[in-house]
Amino acid sequence: MSTSLATSTNAQPQSCRPAWWKEVVVYQIYPRSFMDTNGDGIGDLRGIIARLDYLQTLGVDVLWLNPIYDSPNDDMGYDIRDYRKIMAEFGTLDDFDELLRQVHARGMKLVMDLVANHTSDEHPWFVASRSSRDNPYRDWYIWRDGKDGREPNNWLSHFSVPAWTWDERTGQYYLHLFSRRQPDLNWENPKVREAIFDIMRFWLDKGIDGFRMDVINAIAKAEGLPDAPAQPGQRYAWGGQYFLNQPKVHDYLREMHEKILSKYDIMTVGETGGVTTEHALLFAGEDRHELNMVFQFEHMSIDATDGDKWRPRPWRLTELKAVMSRWQDELYGKAWNSLYWSNHDQPRVVSRFGNDGPYRVESAKMLATVLHMMQGTPYIYQGEEIGMTNCAFDRIEDYRDVEIHNLWQERVLKGGEDPAAILRVIHLKGRDNARTPMQWDDSPNAGFTTGTPWIRVNPNYPEINVRQAMADPNSIFHHYRRLIQLRKQHPVVVYGKYELLLPEDEEIWAYTRTFMDERWLVVANFFDGSPLFELPPAVPCQGGELLLANYPVEPHGEGVADENPPHRFRLRPYECRVYRLTGWR
CATH class of the missing domain: 3.20.20.80 (Glycosidases)
Incomplete structure (x- = not known):
């Protein structure tokens, strides 16, 4: 910087x-x-x-x-x-x-x-740990006896499966907060x-x-x-x-x-x-x-x-x-x-x-x-x-994520839910959305x-x-x-104090950043409407220098009659602007 x-x-x-x-x-x-x-x-x-x-x-x-x-x-x-x-x-x-x-x-x-x-359950530590109850690595993982013929407790893992898996060889369960092939280490050791x-x-x-x-x-x-x-009737x-x-x-x-x-x-x-x-x-x-x-x-x-x-x-x-x-x-x-x-x-x-x-x-x-x-x-x-x-x-079949396939197993194959509905939610929230190849x-x-x-x-x-x-x-x-260049050039971006403006506004996110003799204003329209931004009186300033925007911004707002940046201006769909405020001290 x-x-x-x-x-x-x-x-x-x-x-x-x-x-x-x-x-x-x-x-x-x-x-x-x-x-x-x-x-x-x-x-x-x-x-x-x-x-x-x-x-x-x-x-x-x-x-x-x-x-x-x-x-x-x-x-x-x-x-x-x-x-x-x-x-x-x-x-x-x-x-x-x-x-x-x-x-x-x-x-x-x-x-x-x-x-x-x-x-992994293939790590040499776990291979040794599950080989016998008296192996020196046994206590490197979390092993427990069952309770009343069931798992040691009712925890559900992150991947929609029970958090315990039975090991036939040693007659105990091991804990895994994720997949069955990811046994948890015992940090008490x-x-x-x-x-x-x-x-x-x-x-x-x-x-x-x-x-x-x-x-x-x-x-x-x-x-x-x-x-x-x-919940009543819920096993896990x-x-x-x-x-x-x-x-x-x-x-x-x-x-x-x-x-x-x-x-x-x-x-x-x-x-x-x-x-x-x-x-x-x-x-x-x-x-x-x-x-x-x-x-x-x-x-x-x-x-x-x-x-x-x-x-x-x-x-x-x-x-x-x-x-x-x-x-x-x-x-x-x-x-x-x-x-x-x-x-x-x-x-x-x-x-x-x-x-x-x-x-x-x-x-x-x-x-x-x-x-x-x-x-x-x-x-x-x-x-x-x-x-x-x-x-x-x-x-x-086109998805690769274990979490997605566990969801499909539990909700569709076992639970009988509508496959099309589960695919829709996977389209929205599935982790493979982020894992497709770089373009x-x-x-x-x-x-x-x-x-x-x-x-x-x-x-x-x-x-x-x-x-x-x-x-x-x-x-x-x-x-x-x-954006990265602004961060490298201006300490206010890194160290400035944040202050939210218009907290109840459902379309505009606006805030200031203040550090030493600098105050910046960030205004963003989160939707496809055209809301009017008005700077609250609690943020006095004489004017502002436009530092960054995602639309071309003319000096007088491309003909918008009420344009008076940064005090008052109408935002276009998903528009954002960053101003350095002047005369605010």
């Missing part, structure tokens, strides 16, 4: 303690779907190397890779068989070393996924913790720049593993209150920080489903010595019924603003936000919160602007920067592979692709470039 406070000696508010990881923009790569160089239909490390110049042109600072470790791929790499080996489909450890060198040579950093709550710390040390000593920690707030379970409250229930955000997780993370994280200048972000701002202050408080930031999921649940994403409901802008603004307000000066709309587990944002039809370009730019102008570290998921959309496959150009398979892709390419790739986006100066891609 050309005006970085992380290296500046200029005075700044105490609440804005500088750090390099606060000033960066992160780009998430799902390696399987990014770029294939050997024609096997699966993305690989050499493919990432081949596209580093593209990422450098975009302007991102940090690359986060989804798991690339050796895995049977029951859950697309989140079931790890060997933490020190690269999945053969992705390449070799030498390929990784070359990738790391090339990333650093371009002035970028690389963050790895750390999956420490569970392993100090040998487990030391083994995980040693794995972290292995990668950090190679020179990586941090970790995104998968479901890290689930590594501690409640003592006694009690039953979860269930969600037990998150007994395995998410347990007090002991902070003991484990402080130990991790003391022994490992504090020894390196790195970035850490925890995936922490079910966290509130109060939890986040514990995980990522400035002086807590745990993590730098967490991913929260409150804004990912506003279109779900009672937290069940497979029962979607209409969302309201006031809900979205309230959630995001609360995180901005309650963490300010105490902990750091992560900012994201999309990742490998979520639908494409332009299809979810924007308009992937006639206003795809405008709404994608608007969504990017609203997010990147907030306080926190922004994360871009691959393809988001060109406006990739959801992809609705006609047949369940590089309009050649066969979107330039992703010369072979048969592991999952079908979105058929809209001839119109939506990197080549087209880079050639068009008004594309979504170049809008993201401008």
Whole structure:
């Protein structure tokens, strides 16, 4: 950052303690779907190397890779068989070393996924653990006797199956909060913790720049593993209150920080489903010595019924603003936000919160602007920067995600629900929406592979692709470039205090960012109407300089009679504007 406070000696508010990881923009790569160089239909490390110049042109600072470790791929790499080996489909450890060198040579950093709550059932630790009850590795996982001829408790896993599986050989059940092939590690065992710390040390000593920690707030379970409250007649229930955000997780993370994280200048972000701002202050408080930031999921649940994403409901802008603004307000000066709309587990944002039809370009730019102008570290998921959309496959056989197939098994094959209705909800919320191959150009398979892709390419790739986006100066891609440049040039984007305006407005999201002698105004229309924006009297200013917009803006509003920016102007469908206010002090 050309005006970085992380290296500046200029005075700044105490609440804005500088750090390099606060000033960066992160780009998430799902390696399987990014770029294939050997024609096997699966993305690989050499493919990432081949596209580093593209990422450098975009302007991102940090690359986060989804798991690339050796895995049977029951859950697309989140079931790890060997933490020190690269999945053969992705390449070799030498390929990784070359990738790391090339990333650093371009002035970028690389963050790895750390999956420490569970392993694959093919990991040597678990193979030994299930071999006998008296094996030294038995206590590396969570084994229990059944209760009344059933599982040890009634917990339901994340993947819509019971969280316990019976092992015939040893006559006990093992716990898995995800698929049956992802047994949970027993973090109460100090040998487990030391083994995980040693794995972290292995990668950090190679020179990586941090970790995104998968479901890290689930590594501690409640003592006694009690039953979860269930509805009458319901055999299984969600037990998150007994395995998410347990007090002991902070003991484990402080130990991790003391022994490992504090020894390196790195970035850490925890995936922490079910966290509130109060939890986040514990995980990522400035002086807590745990993590730098967490991913929260409150804004990912506003279109779900009672937290069940497979029962979607209409969302309201006031809900979205309230959630995001609360995180901005309650963490300010105490902990750091992560900012994201999309990742490998979520639908494409332009299809979810924007308009992937006639206003795809405008709404994608608007969504990017609203997010990147907030306080926190922004994360871009691959393809988001060109406006990739959801992809609705006609047949369940075309989907690859274990979560989707478990849903189909439970709801359609066992439950007898309407297959067409379940496919519709998968089209809206399925994780494979984010996992279709990156759309590089309009050649066969979107330039992703010369072979048969592991999952079908979105058929809209001839119109939506990197080549087209880079050639068009008004594309979504170049809008993201401008957003990233603003962050690098202006500390107010990184460190400024956020203040929500018009909290009850159901069409307009408007807020200010204030830092030292700068105040910026962000105004966005989230829908296809033409609402009138009027600056509240509580935000005095003499005028404003337009810094960024997703429509051409004439000095007097293209003939709109009531135009008087930034005090009063009418917004076009999905329009957004960013002003630097003058005369506000």
